[in-house]
Amino acid sequence: MKHTISVLVENHSGVLSRISGLFSRRGFNIESLAVGPTHDPSVSRITIVADGDEHTVEQIEKQLNKLIEVIKVKTFAKDEFLARELMVVKLSVSAAKRSEVMTIAEITGAKVMDITLSTMTLELCATYADLCRFEEVIEPYGIVEMVRTGTVAIEKGSEVLNPKK
Amino acid sequence: MKMTVSQAMVESLKKENISVVFGYPGAAICPFYDALLAAENAGEMRHILVRHEANGGHEANGYARITGRPAVCIATSGPGAVNLITAIATAYADSIPLICITGQVNTEQIGSDVFQEADITGAAEPFVKHSYLVKEPEDIPRIFKEAFFIAGTGRPGPVLIDVPMDVQKAVIDYKYPDKCEIRSYKPTMKGNYVQVKRVVKALEKAEKPLICIGGGVFASNAQMQINELANKMQIPVITTMMGISAFADDDPLFCGMIGMHGVKRANYAVNACDVLFLVGARVGDRAVRTPLALEKTTKIIHIDIDPAEIGKNIGADIPLVGDARLVLEQLIELSKPLAHDEWIAEIREYDAKREYAPAPEGTLQPREFIKDLSDALPDDAVICADVGQNQIWTCTSYAFRKGGRLLTSGGMGTMGYSVPAAIGAKLADPERQVVAICGDGAFQMSFMELATAVQHGVDIKVVVMTNTRLGMVRELQTIGYDDRQTAVFLDGSPDFIKLAEAYGIKAVRAYDESSKQKAIDLLKEPKGICFVEVVVDKDMPTL
Numbered sequence: 001m002k003h004t005i006s007v008l009v010e011n012h013s014g015v016l017s018r019i020s021g022l023f024s025r026r027g028f029n030i031e032s033l034a035v036g037p038t039h040d041p042s043v044s045r046i047t048i049v050a051d052g053d054e055h056t057v058e059q060i061e062k063q064l065n066k067l068i069e070v071i072k073v074k075t076f077a078k079d080e081f082l083a084r085e086l087m088v089v090k091l092s093v094s095a096a097k098r099s100e101v102m103t104i105a106e107i108t109g110a111k112v113m114d115i116t117l118s119t120m121t122l123e124l125c126a127t128y129a130d131l132c133r134f135e136e137v138i139e140p141y142g143i144v145e146m147v148r149t150g151t152v153a154i155e156k157g158s159e160v161l162n163p164k165k
Numbered sequence: 166m167k168m169t170v171s172q173a174m175v176e177s178l179k180k181e182n183i184s185v186v187f188g189y190p191g192a193a194i195c196p197f198y199d200a201l202l203a204a205e206n207a208g209e210m211r212h213i214l215v216r217h218e219a220n221g222g223h224e225a226n227g228y229a230r231i232t233g234r235p236a237v238c239i240a241t242s243g244p245g246a247v248n249l250i251t252a253i254a255t256a257y258a259d260s261i262p263l264i265c266i267t268g269q270v271n272t273e274q275i276g277s278d279v280f281q282e283a284d285i286t287g288a289a290e291p292f293v294k295h296s297y298l299v300k301e302p303e304d305i306p307r308i309f310k311e312a313f314f315i316a317g318t319g320r321p322g323p324v325l326i327d328v329p330m331d332v333q334k335a336v337i338d339y340k341y342p343d344k345c346e347i348r349s350y351k352p353t354m355k356g357n358y359v360q361v362k363r364v365v366k367a368l369e370k371a372e373k374p375l376i377c378i379g380g381g382v383f384a385s386n387a388q389m390q391i392n393e394l395a396n397k398m399q400i401p402v403i404t405t406m407m408g409i410s411a412f413a414d415d416d417p418l419f420c421g422m423i424g425m426h427g428v429k430r431a432n433y434a435v436n437a438c439d440v441l442f443l444v445g446a447r448v449g450d451r452a453v454r455t456p457l458a459l460e461k462t463t464k465i466i467h468i469d470i471d472p473a474e475i476g477k478n479i480g481a482d483i484p485l486v487g488d489a490r491l492v493l494e495q496l497i498e499l500s501k502p503l504a505h506d507e508w509i510a511e512i513r514e515y516d517a518k519r520e521y522a523p524a525p526e527g528t529l530q531p532r533e534f535i536k537d538l539s540d541a542l543p544d545d546a547v548i549c550a551d552v553g554q555n556q557i558w559t560c561t562s563y564a565f566r567k568g569g570r571l572l573t574s575g576g577m578g579t580m581g582y583s584v585p586a587a588i589g590a591k592l593a594d595p596e597r598q599v600v601a602i603c604g605d606g607a608f609q610m611s612f613m614e615l616a617t618a619v620q621h622g623v624d625i626k627v628v629v630m631t632n633t634r635l636g637m638v639r640e641l642q643t644i645g646y647d648d649r650q651t652a653v654f655l656d657g658s659p660d661f662i663k664l665a666e667a668y669g670i671k672a673v674r675a676y677d678e679s680s681k682q683k684a685i686d687l688l689k690e691p692k693g694i695c696f697v698e699v700v701v702d703k704d705m706p707t708l
Contacts, residue, residue: 010349014286014298021290021291025291055476058476059473059476062472062477063473065472065473066473068294068295068315068347068349068350069349072349163348
């Protein structure tokens with residue numbers, strides 16, 4: 001089962017390697033990992049999507065908490081969080097197919113970022129699953145390059161993941 | 166006060182009451198050694214020059230285990246630091262507090278593969294509780310304060326501080342912080358009251374309760390409390406290898422070590438009990454081979470200071486996070502005296518009469534030797550067992566009485582641990598008799614430390630059981646690989662008596678009754694370093 005875990009960490013160099021090292025060392029499978037600053041410059045936030053059963057997730061949480069620079073760990077309950085991921089994809093598209101791709105973009109909400117005589121570059125921000133569906137739809141047009149950010153997530157409602165609490 | 170970072174490092178060590186350090190110098194740690202010299206000359210610090218960095222780490226390990234506080238080892242950059250990794254991993258596996266200081270190449274050279282450069286914080290990352298690569302000279306006092314705090318509190322462990330040479334030479338305004346505040350590190354010490362009450366209830370309701378103690382009892386210095394609780398509630402006690410000597414062997418409640426190499430009585434008890442109370446024991450694979458089966462039939466109560474250990478190897482019906490000593494004190498207060506005479510008698514039926522495999526002429530029965538040695542040594546002797554058959558012989562045959570102590574590499578199983586650990590232990594408490602017991606395999610991994618002991622006048626006693634074999638691997642090959650013995654023959658080993666004598670150490674070879682007595686008499690001597698070779702048959706079984 002897939003789990004989305006938010007980790008607040010000290011904004012120190014080397015923290016990311018401790019966390020990724022922990023996952024590989026303990027045999028936890030990471031599906032995606034996204035890291036970035038927060039509104040508090042001393043705190044970075046890492047969102048990890050990991051695969052495993054209940055016992056594995058409990059161990060992931062506990063082992064993460066053991067790292068000195070980890071301030072807070074939260075595994076989101078199913079459907080209790082909002083998740084987004086960005087995809088940027090370059091398609092090999094000749095003039096003849098451009099309007100078809102434009103239609104797909106319009107329907108899916110993707111934006112055209114760049115266009116050349118032989119390619120189109122699209123961006124789409126959506127959930128992991130939506131991006132997978134989007135990929136399926138555009139795949140026949142010829143994907144030549146693709147990049148995804150990994151999921152970031154935040155809890156629904158007024159609850160806040162606070163480093164101080 | 167203005168001073169160099171190197172001086173600040175020495176001052177910080179002094180503030181942490183460090184008076185002995187173990188190390189091996191090199192170019193990248195020279196500024197620090199220069200500052201250390203001044204402290205040595207002032208009689209404030211003693212530097213023990215080891216003969217290999219890994220052994221320096223094990224010496225600090227032995228020292229830390231006897232003092233109960235973090236101990237310091239030092240290595241230079243590159244190969245020195247990398248050599249230290251075995252000791253760091255050994256300490257990590259047994260939760261021993263170490264402060265490992267390494268030199269690093271100049272800051273602007275980091276990452277360019279210069280001479281003796283190694284990414285030691287990266288390489289040691291899986292084995293440290295925490296590590297620092299010091300980039301800002303001003304951070305040194307805070308980092309030292311934090312490092313000692315992190316290493317010595319919660320579940321103890323090694324902390325690495327890697328200091329580039331230019332940082333060591335920088336001048337800072339030194340002030341040692343009084344306390345450190347790490348927002349993300351706050352170990353739970355006292356047990357949750359509701360859980361403590363549940364534990365008391367479960368223990369009181371149990372018909373066949375059993376306490377299993379591990380290394381956590383030493384880490385929290387809870388030997389007295391575990392004795393008090395066990396005796397008050399009349400609950401029999403078994404130990405893991407790491408828990409040996411936390412409970413006196415001659416206590417009627419004591420039932421021995423469990424596990425693959427444990428004693429029958431303890432393994433019977435763990436299978437027959439209805440409530441198993443784990444105290445600072447992580448239920449490693451060598452202690453309990455089938456935790457899932459045990460979990461089904463037995464109610465498990467688990468105290469550990471590390472929440473990650475609870476539920477990791479065995480499911481707990483009542484988890485309790487906290488420091489063993491504090492939690493046991495809470496339990497002692499809330500519990501009432503009980504009796505379990507029938508249950509204790511049931512386990513006692515498995516009291517094994519000591520039956521040893523016979524030793525051919527010209528060799529000694531190793532377990533008998535160890536038993537006789539334990540009868541001869543003072544109660545508070547420290548025994549450092551190495552890894553292999555000698556470790557199991559020691560763990561199952563040495564009768565630890567109150568105040569005695571076993572040191573061994575339980576988690577990592579690092580060969581060559583015993584001799585350096587004995588040096589560290591002896592330096593930590595020079596009044597106690599300290600004996601290293603190892604095989605001829607392990608001894609040849611660290612016998613260079615005899616020079617360290619001689620140079621610094623550390624009166625350790627060394628027992629080497631020689632069978633010209635890596636005995637435990639040999640036995641594994643005999644049992645598991647149709648006796649296809651390979652790569653276990655230690656032919657080419659030196660005459661160990663001559664070797665010891667070459668170091669100027671008094672040595673005896675024990676191979677019959679009279680030489681055995683001479684050997685034991687020599688090991689009893691409070692003063693002087695001595696060496697005993699015990700000749701053991703090549704096919705001697707572990708159990």
